[in-house]
Amino acid sequence: MNTSSDKVIGLAEAIDTFVVDGAHISIGGFTINRNPMAAVYEIIRQKKTGLHLYAHSNGQGADELIGAGCVARLEIAYAGSGRFAPTCIRFKKAVEAGRIQVEDYSNYHMTLRFTAGAMGVPFLPTRSGLGTDIVNKWGFSEEMRRGDSRLPDRKLHVIDNPFNGWADTAKVVLVPAINPDVTIIHVQKADPQGTTRIDGLPFADVVQAKAARHLIVTCEELASPGSLREDADRNQIPFFCVDAVVHLPFGAYPTACYRVYDYDPVFLNRYREQAETESSYRAYLEEMIYGTCDHAELIEQIGKDRIRAIAADPDTGYAVGLDRR
Amino acid sequence: MNTSSDKVIGLAEAIDTFVVDGAHISIGGFTINRNPMAAVYEIIRQKKTGLHLYAHSNGQGADELIGAGCVARLEIAYAGSGRFAPTCIRFKKAVEAGRIQVEDYSNYHMTLRFTAGAMGVPFLPTRSGLGTDIVNKWGFSEEMRRGDSRLPDRKLHVIDNPFNGWADTAKVVLVPAINPDVTIIHVQKADPQGTTRIDGLPFADVVQAKAARHLIVTCEELASPGSLREDADRNQIPFFCVDAVVHLPFGAYPTACYRVYDYDPVFLNRYREQAETESSYRAYLEEMIYGTCDHAELIEQIGKDRIRAIAADPDTGYAVGLDRR
Amino acid sequence: MTDENQYTLKEMMAIAAAREIRDGDIVFCGTGISMLAAMAAKHISAPNSIIFFETGAIDSQLTEVPMAVGDSRVMNGAAVNGSLADAFATMQNRITGGQVVGILGAAQIDCFGNLNSTVIGDYDHPRVRFSGSGGAADVGSFVSRTIIFMQQQRRKFVPVLDYFTCPGWIDGPDGRKQAGLTGGGPEMVVTDMALMGFDDITRRMYLKGCYPGIEPEQVLDNMGFGIDISRAEPVPGPSETELVILRERCDPQGLILTNRRRPPAG
């Protein structure tokens, strides 16, 4: 816990401090919205390795971390970027080549696992997945689990309802809590102390944030101290959960940030194409990520026209009429 | 589920329809804030009996329902109205006289039980209460439970953590879900379709609402259709959870309604005094509740001066400088 | 003017699914064609149906087709912007979940409507990897009815799934109950040739009907298992109204209906 009233630091320092090789991490957002992409790219630039990534449907962010070789193990519900890549391509290749270990859950399983972590309980129950291979097939063996104190000893438990059919339920699946070493989320607003405001759908960011031992918040706008308190109903994460606040305009680019900008179809389509072969993907990495010293330079390289094209319409929160083919 | 786009009905009809004798009910609010008091008084006027009331810290509303003889059984964490009555007086007398059956939980237990009901699971786990009489002593016997299909077969279960110490936890208490027949909440705004907005602390209203088979929402302001959709982040309860919308200015009076009015110290102090003896309490009921045909008449009887005194200050949401002695 | 004799199979699929949505349904949508079906239903026959996404947006008033369920467009005109936890609880909760119809898709389906969207081959060493469940396993576990989009291909209609991602009727009449699931299950499969239902007693897939110009035998030729075709009735093609609404009000940019893109490898 960081009790400072000014937690504002630079992104490189935040990543260097909290994302060590082998760390267990989770990232906020969903498919092509509000992924903490600037932080993802900085992790890639700093060549972090051996990460254990917990994801529900973290789409673009997860795929880029996997593609760049930062991820060793993955617990995930869904690796897709919507219509831009129904199955994330670098993820697909990494799994098929056996380059990463994967364990599958459903989106609700992962949501409940973060929620359990946030609540401080070892598990939560659900009826989801009864009878399926999500329950029956494990990605991580019991042996592997025994050797790693940071993993629960089982993927899950199926138990009979101890309250004998109460709530019309015969059985439940218990899914174990996740407490990542660090969670990184990108939001519209945070103040220097760390109070955080997400506009629009919060996805599972709030429970991911509260479940983590450390939390990095990157934000479009650094709110002046106290200003977010004028409307406390809109704030989701208390400052005492936050370790680092990073002011990062366009920090979700090329994914969307509701009310600020849309996703960039040009980037995402080009990414999908370049992700197809090892050489074109390598070229993408060299040009866009390793070839830029930070996110500001990446945004500059994208150019004003494309950035202007994705600016959010104030009424709808996205770029109305944007050419998304 | 009511799929109508206009669910606005009168309070008397809503109570008559959904609160039948013997119903299992819960009410929103906390101690002296946002209790659905108009609905409570209407239940009293309609002389409902045998209610099974699920409460966390529902203070004034719970005490009045108990005092008027509407409640047969009570599952509760805390029966107090803050400094106005550290222990609710009619509750205290009813329990000491054996007039109602009570079972005790903690506030978190009750919150989790409503949450389980809202989530559609039979129980949720917590470490709270391990080693205490809340776990060891039951208010409702196993025999009584066996005879009532609307009660779980046990108060709770204590189990060893099936994930062997995961999340540093050896044991957990499983608390069973509550699905009330009807929940009644009072909020600042709702639209005719039922979309509901609570300003300020929601307490446990949202999970109480979602756990219930039927939901009555009473509101200070009936928002025009569609208007609440202009800021969907601020709305907590989807319209499809709502059965009846009742437009009820001062519906929380004499408890507070954040941003609209404060609690009325005059009423609450007088209530405490009158609650002390059977005869003075009877006089209170006759004068204030049975003696008024509806909540508007009760408010009229209170008078403009007192209503003006508790008007909320627009900046703080309560009556700054109100004489609360 | 739109010519109703000129329509794509994708359009036929979207409309066939839209026709199954009842007024008042809460429609769980995934990405792509399922959104179009839900949008079309709201404009045609089920104006009070509620479009609902696992990301938490409730009763979205879609004016542009979202490219993903996380697209900011799903928030347009929503009644409530909730969280993932809220969305799945709405389905697991039987009071609201009973009103939800889920629209799903998959890489493989078996004769009981169970789905695979995870791997082809062995789970530990897959030949082909797909996205995984997402919310599909949750929807299939919780809600009262599902509609499933599939391509009519032998390798997709399989006797045994390579991986069992999402529960349908499991192994027949008592399958869901035995597994601990309740409520309904798959109601219809919508392919690019036909519609399949599930028998009320056996819970096995049967042919409900073929699209104009398609014969039952063609459907059977494109499946890895046999089904009852005796109950098949012709499925009417899209009406002009249906097509106009679909093309002009749901996907004017042709983002879903016109696949201008090379499909992803695999």
Next chain:
Amino acid sequence: MTDENQYTLKEMMAIAAAREIRDGDIVFCGTGISMLAAMAAKHISAPNSIIFFETGAIDSQLTEVPMAVGDSRVMNGAAVNGSLADAFATMQNRITGGQVVGILGAAQIDCFGNLNSTVIGDYDHPRVRFSGSGGAADVGSFVSRTIIFMQQQRRKFVPVLDYFTCPGWIDGPDGRKQAGLTGGGPEMVVTDMALMGFDDITRRMYLKGCYPGIEPEQVLDNMGFGIDISRAEPVPGPSETELVILRERCDPQGLILTNRRRPPAG
């Protein structure tokens, strides 16, 4: 001018508790004197302590003393308005819960700091009924430290609780671990005569010190069990600064400090 020789025992209690609050603590407050203690601490020695209510308000900037934890005043200047579920999760979560100090009160306390706030007499047929746990059992189960307000009366310091509402050290050194609880437990009892601590090894209550003018024997005379008084050190009375802040900035209306009211019967 405030005369520091003229103070009430209630003022002494609020200030004694305030002194225990460390800068950066998250302070769980109940109704009444515990709020005053937390408000005073913020103004005196722990400006970065965080006032926190089970109702969900985080870091309230109290300008008027709330009459209940549900009072709208607890929302004043808060950083976040959460729900009950959020508030209790903050305490059960060990990362944040480890920083929480809970301030509690009760009808009975035993030598291990366990509390009764439920009934006197038999649970099924109580002679006296109190409010019940509220959030106390949760706080006592989860947080790293608690401070307990008690009236120094023989009937309140009892060898055996009539009902065990809120866990302290349970039955000694391993009590919490055996029960399945972890973390810390009661740290101090603040009465209208003295301060008690709990031995680091035995977890039994001992006398930390008496207020000015009070002798250890007077304390023992007002308890139903004996405690070690050998470690008692004098507790300094309130300083002028402490008193001014308490009276003028925390409770200028005298809502808590001046009990103008007949206490409730029982």
